[in-house]
Amino acid sequence: xxxxxxxxxxxxxxxxxxxxxxPGARFIAGGxxxxxxxxxxxxxxxxxxxxxxxxxxxxxxxxxxxxxxGALVSNTDLADHDVVRRDYPVLTRALVAGASGQLRxxxxxxxxxxxxxxxxxxxxTAQPCNKRAQGSGCAALSPGAHSRQLGIxxxxxxxxxxxxxxxxxxxxxxxxVVETMTPAGDIRLIPLKxxxxxxxxxxxxxxxxxxxxxxxxxxxPPPVGGKQAYHKVRDRASYAFALVSVALIRHPDGSGRVxxxxxxxxxxxxxxxxxxxxxxxxxxxxxxLEGARPTEENAFKIRLAERTLAAMLAGE
Amino acid sequence: xxxxxxxKIDISLTVNGEPVEGRxxxxxxxxxxxxxxxxxxxxxxxxxxxxxxxxxxxxxGEAVRGCLMLAAQADGADIWTVEGLSxxxxxxxxxxxxVARNALQCGFCTPGMLVAIDELLGKEGVPSRAEIREHLxxxxxxxxxxxxxxxxxxxxxxxxxxxxxx
Ligand SMILES: Cc1cc2nc3c(=O)[nH]c(=O)nc-3n(C[C@H](O)[C@H](O)[C@H](O)COP(=O)(O)OP(=O)(O)OC[C@H]3O[C@@H](n4cnc5c(N)ncnc54)[C@H](O)[C@@H]3O)c2cc1C
Ligand code: SF4
Ligand code: FES
Ligand code: FES
Numbered sequence: 231x232x233x234x235x236x237x238x239x240x241x242x243x244x245x246x247x248x249x250x251x252x253p254g255a256r257f258i259a260g261g262x263x264x265x266x267x268x269x270x271x272x273x274x275x276x277x278x279x280x281x282x283x284x285x286x287x288x289x290x291x292x293x294x295x296x297x298x299x300g301a302l303v304s305n306t307d308l309a310d311h312d313v314v315r316r317d318y319p320v321l322t323r324a325l326v327a328g329a330s331g332q333l334r335x336x337x338x339x340x341x342x343x344x345x346x347x348x349x350x351x352x353x354x355t356a357q358p359c360n361k362r363a364q365g366s367g368c369a370a371l372s373p374g375a376h377s378r379q380l381g382i383x384x385x386x387x388x389x390x391x392x393x394x395x396x397x398x399x400x401x402x403x404x405x406x407v408v409e410t411m412t413p414a415g416d417i418r419l420i421p422l423k424x425x426x427x428x429x430x431x432x433x434x435x436x437x438x439x440x441x442x443x444x445x446x447x448x449x450x451p452p453p454v455g456g457k458q459a460y461h462k463v464r465d466r467a468s469y470a471f472a473l474v475s476v477a478l479i480r481h482p483d484g485s486g487r488v489x490x491x492x493x494x495x496x497x498x499x500x501x502x503x504x505x506x507x508x509x510x511x512x513x514x515x516x517x518x519l520e521g522a523r524p525t526e527e528n529a530f531k532i533r534l535a536e537r538t539l540a541a542m543l544a545g546e
Numbered sequence: 547x548x549x550x551x552x553x554k555i556d557i558s559l560t561v562n563g564e565p566v567e568g569r570x571x572x573x574x575x576x577x578x579x580x581x582x583x584x585x586x587x588x589x590x591x592x593x594x595x596x597x598x599x600x601x602x603x604x605x606x607g608e609a610v611r612g613c614l615m616l617a618a619q620a621d622g623a624d625i626w627t628v629e630g631l632s633x634x635x636x637x638x639x640x641x642x643x644x645v646a647r648n649a650l651q652c653g654f655c656t657p658g659m660l661v662a663i664d665e666l667l668g669k670e671g672v673p674s675r676a677e678i679r680e681h682l683x684x685x686x687x688x689x690x691x692x693x694x695x696x697x698x699x700x701x702x703x704x705x706x707x708x709x710x711x712x
Pocket of ligand 2: 380
């Protein structure tokens with residue numbers, strides 16, 4: 231690990247201001263992704279600003295009947311929260327499908343959204359990777375590379391990494407909004423659907439956050455009801471990242487919403503695809519995965535997504 | 547180094563019920579502080595990437611990865627390691643069940659297992675075998691094949707529930 235300095239922030243305003251002012255500064259929340267990547271020297275911050283003391287660890291019901299989830303609420307506490315379990319069950323299911331209990335105890339809502347890809351070549355510093363080292367190339371696209379886990383849609387010639395979060399897929403299907411604070415002290419509201427960037431030619435830029443901007447909360451709209459489910463397909467039954475995951479909300483009249491995980495650089499969803507729900511899984515995926523450009527090794531994800539949704543629709 | 551840019555951090559915390567003070571390098575991991583500075587070698591540093599669970603300790607009542615937390619972040623925390631839980635006698639029945647059921651062989655994973663199980667047994671109700679497995683999914687054991695560990699946890703959970711009911 232490279233040497234760095236450390237300070238604790240006591241409120242989001244000063245955390246954001248300091249992060250913009252100190253060169254090479256980064257926030258640390260649960261640390262479960264950042265410390266891991268610092269040990270590998272994939273992340274090399276010069277200065278850490280610990281945001282655990284900023285008081286952003288509460289869940290409150292908003293005036294409109296929705297929920298405000300502080301950025302520092304742990305994945306365990308969020309999954310266990312009574313209102314979440316009752317009114318947003320897809321979120322609880324997605325959370326408990328991720329990582330292990332001991333990691334969820336530390337992992338936070340904000341950190342989870344910003345966790346980095348699990349592309350094996352991003353993790354292997356001996357390999358070229360445009361996300362880790364701009365312009366070095368993409369090892370995942372070289373002949374014979376292992377791309378089984380990686381993305382099939384929204385990807386580019388520069389990077390085909392997938393976003394690994396389970397939580398974010400549920401937040402996407404629930405139409406969540408991310409609240410941030412800029413270093414100037416302004417509050418921004420960013421719909422989750424616009425929060426993560428597609429790689430294009432700049433795969434190192436993963437979200438629309440500006441330098442020093444801190445996530446303060448995530449808002450859920452008032453409960454939409456319906457039957458909610460999260461299905462995660464992976465290479466073993468527990469404690470593995472998704473090959474494909476599906477978050478589903480379904481209403482008695484057949485309408486509903488779908489979001490996919492494991493297939494793209496961000497949770498993948500589309501209104502036009504949701505409109506096809508009454509016509510079945512094949513119709514939904516035809517829209518949602520239109521223009522997909524999988525590798526030979528991960529082309530199976532298209533059928534897998536379709537079958538996973540079909541099984542969920544049949545299982546109701 | 548001024549106030550804001552510290553590469554050594556003063557921390558004061560409780561470990562196994564005892565107050566502890568320390569000045570730690572910013573980059574020191576909590577598990578290394580416990581092992582190196584305090585000689586509490588029960589929690590092991592194994593994969594050091596959050597995967598295997600050998601470093602499991604309790605921080606403020608929750609089982610966490612000692613390898614993915616900075617010692618600097620433990621300021622003010624209440625920490626329990628397998629040593630403290632053993633000395634207190636709170637996991638004696640679990641340790642006995644591990645021995646009786648051969649739930650350890652080399653023993654490397656055992657401290658982490660015991661701390662993770664202690665968290666599970668602190669919750670209400672008797673966990674099913676599936677729940678026990680899920681709870682321990684982040685703790686790797688390369689020797690036992692897990693079956694004996696699940697047996698031991700199940701035995702203790704039932705025994706404690708009976709005792710509670712009696
Ligand atoms: C072995 C293992 C298995 C895992 N399995 C899964 C899985 O199956 N599914 C899954 O979804 N996840 C999984 N994870 C990932 C885990 O969910 C993330 O590591 C965790 O959610 C990150 O949250 P954190 O609070 O620890 O973030 P940190 O590591 O503290 O931070 C992550 C990033 O977010 C930034 N950040 C943190 N908080 C804020 C904020 N408030 N504002 C702005 N920036 C911020 C940090 O600067 C950093 O860049 C796994 C992790 C491990 C180690
Ligand atoms: S897919 Fe993206 S993260 Fe993986 S090697 Fe290529 S550029 Fe790096
Ligand atoms: S040493 Fe911490 S999880 Fe393996
Ligand atoms: S007993 Fe050897 S690793 Fe579990």
